[in-house]
Amino acid sequence: MESIHKKLAIVGEVGAGKTQLIKVISEISPFATEAKSTEDIGKDFTTVGIDYGRLSLDQDVALGLFGLPGQKRFSMLWEMVRKGLWGLLILVKYGDELNAEALNTLLEFFQPTENSLPVVVGITHAENADSDALDELSGRVEAILLEHNTFAPIMPVDPRQVESSLMLLELFLSLNQFAEPEANPNEYMNYDGGVEVNG
Amino acid sequence: MKRVACLSTIQSLSNDTSSSFNVIDIFNSTRAYNLEHQITGSFIVNNDYVLMIVEGESTHLGNIIFKTRQDNRLMDFSMIMNVEIAEPEFTSWGIKLLKQGNEGQERIYEKLNNIFKDDFKAKNAIDKKRLQCFLDAASKLKTNQTKVKPIESSTSLKAESSSRPAQVKDFQYQNSMISLTGWPKPGKIKLTPELIKICARLVGRPHRFEDLLQEKLVASEAALVARLNELHGLGIMRKHRVDEKPTLVGIKGGLSNKPRVSSTDRFSTVLKNFLSASKH
Ligand SMILES: Nc1nc2c(ncn2[C@@H]2O[C@H](COP(=O)(O)OP(=O)(O)O)[C@@H](O)[C@H]2O)c(=O)[nH]1
Numbered sequence: 230m231e232s233i234h235k236k237l238a239i240v241g242e243v244g245a246g247k248t249q250l251i252k253v254i255s256e257i258s259p260f261a262t263e264a265k266s267t268e269d270i271g272k273d274f275t276t277v278g279i280d281y282g283r284l285s286l287d288q289d290v291a292l293g294l295f296g297l298p299g300q301k302r303f304s305m306l307w308e309m310v311r312k313g314l315w316g317l318l319i320l321v322k323y324g325d326e327l328n329a330e331a332l333n334t335l336l337e338f339f340q341p342t343e344n345s346l347p348v349v350v351g352i353t354h355a356e357n358a359d360s361d362a363l364d365e366l367s368g369r370v371e372a373i374l375l376e377h378n379t380f381a382p383i384m385p386v387d388p389r390q391v392e393s394s395l396m397l398l399e400l401f402l403s404l405n406q407f408a409e410p411e412a413n414p415n416e417y418m419n420y421d422g423g424v425e426v427n428g
Numbered sequence: 429m430k431r432v433a434c435l436s437t438i439q440s441l442s443n444d445t446s447s448s449f450n451v452i453d454i455f456n457s458t459r460a461y462n463l464e465h466q467i468t469g470s471f472i473v474n475n476d477y478v479l480m481i482v483e484g485e486s487t488h489l490g491n492i493i494f495k496t497r498q499d500n501r502l503m504d505f506s507m508i509m510n511v512e513i514a515e516p517e518f519t520s521w522g523i524k525l526l527k528q529g530n531e532g533q534e535r536i537y538e539k540l541n542n543i544f545k546d547d548f549k550a551k552n553a554i555d556k557k558r559l560q561c562f563l564d565a566a567s568k569l570k571t572n573q574t575k576v577k578p579i580e581s582s583t584s585l586k587a588e589s590s591s592r593p594a595q596v597k598d599f600q601y602q603n604s605m606i607s608l609t610g611w612p613k614p615g616k617i618k619l620t621p622e623l624i625k626i627c628a629r630l631v632g633r634p635h636r637f638e639d640l641l642q643e644k645l646v647a648s649e650a651a652l653v654a655r656l657n658e659l660h661g662l663g664i665m666r667k668h669r670v671d672e673k674p675t676l677v678g679i680k681g682g683l684s685n686k687p688r689v690s691s692t693d694r695f696s697t698v699l700k701n702f703l704s705a706s707k708h
Pocket of ligand 1 (some may be wrong): 242243247248249250352353386
């Protein structure tokens with residue numbers, strides 16, 4: 230049987246929680262991961278400094294997890310995983326200054342809308358954040374996403390917790406099932422706005 | 429090919445101090461058309477003012493201007509630039525919120541204050557004043573770039589939420605078509621697997637209530653209504669005419685209701701099974 234490997238890119242600044250998340254998800258694999266020769270797509274990556282892990286779901290089905298630094302100077306690493314991505318997870322560390330420029334560069338590079346690439350923004354280190362501050366940060370992230378014509382769920386994530394990490398996969402699964410690879414422009418030509426429910 | 433710029437003022441909702449919910453809506457209403465007709469440009473918002481710059485073939489620009497002018501959420505519509513261009517300055521159609529918190533917008537500063545400045549022709553005092561607000565705001569963005577942003581500065585997208593006590597319980601979902609203008613803010617609601625599924629369907633895409641029900645996203649009709657009420661209470665829900673085509677809201681790749689992967693897709697199935705097994 231042909232093996233299925235999907236790729237999830239996890240991008241974020243140092244300390245955002247990439248390594249932690251990859252570790253937690255890899256460890257819940259229902260199938261033991263013996264890095265099997267050429268099948269193990271991770272092998273090439275670890276040598277160049279990409280954080281790698283995998284969620285093995287079946288003998289021949291796995292999700293590769295690729296932790297990538299968020300700054301532009303690492304875009305050659307982004308290049309290595311960009312093709313055929315199943316999802317792009319952006320981790321933002323709560324309490325750090327939001328690096329809008331890095332986020333812009335990242336979105337410009339991956340072009341999620343053009344590529345029908347599902348995006349989720351996880352806010353880490355947010356367990357003690359107050360809800361207004363969380364909304365404020367997510368509003369700023371949302372504004373940047375909108376500039377790239379991208380809608381994405383923005384949610385607090387604790388990569389140390391299995392449940393929280395699984396929720397991310399749940400999100401990507403839903404987004405993947407309901408995003409169209411190639412939108413047909415004719416389908417939305419006649420749209421003329423809508424009526425506000427609350428208006 | 430032309431570049432046209434127009435100024436307008438957002439009509440504030442009487443019961444709402446923030447007009448940003450409207451702003452995103454107005455932007456959304458032109459997004460589909462602009463994508464379709466390769467219109468590039470920017471919908472720039474500064475407080476209550478909108479500066480819309482569009483580039484493309486003149487007939488299409490005419491349509492978009494006509495449409496925007498008719499939008500009764502915008503007032504004092506005025507064209508302040510209409511020039512022939514060889515090639516566009518923008519690569520896509522997007523929204524820009526000129527707020528101090530929104531860093532990384534050097535390009536809009538560059539365009540407004542350097543590239544376009546001489547082409548702006550403000551005809552009267554009101555237009556001059558409005559235009560100046562944009563130029564000033566853009567310059568401020570530039571000078572504030574390196575400063576640490578105060579955390580309490582509010583974002584203009586923080587629309588809906590608390591200031592909107594929506595009359596949730598009066599709303600009938602049956603026989604109506606609904607969509608969400610965006611994902612819920614994390615501080616307002618905790619996403620559950622049920623909400624995730626509902627939002628993944630509805631963000632930017634109108635669906636009939638009955639179709640959602642049929643998809644069995646949640647256990648019962650009552651549960652679906654309860655989840656929708658939660659979302660409705662956040663002020664991110666829109667109701668559409670039922671005869672409207674069940675498609676759109678303008679984001680390429682987010683338009684169709686058709687599943688991207690068929691339900692037989694092995695990876696999805698295996699992952700789905702794994703996730704439901706992990707819940708116990
Ligand atoms: N309290 C808290 N700690 C976290 C969270 N996410 C990650 N960490 C911790 O922060 C540290 C840095 O995380 P790491 O995964 O190494 O970040 P990376 O640089 O992005 O790979 C580790 O000790 C993590 O356990 C979070 O949401 N809350």
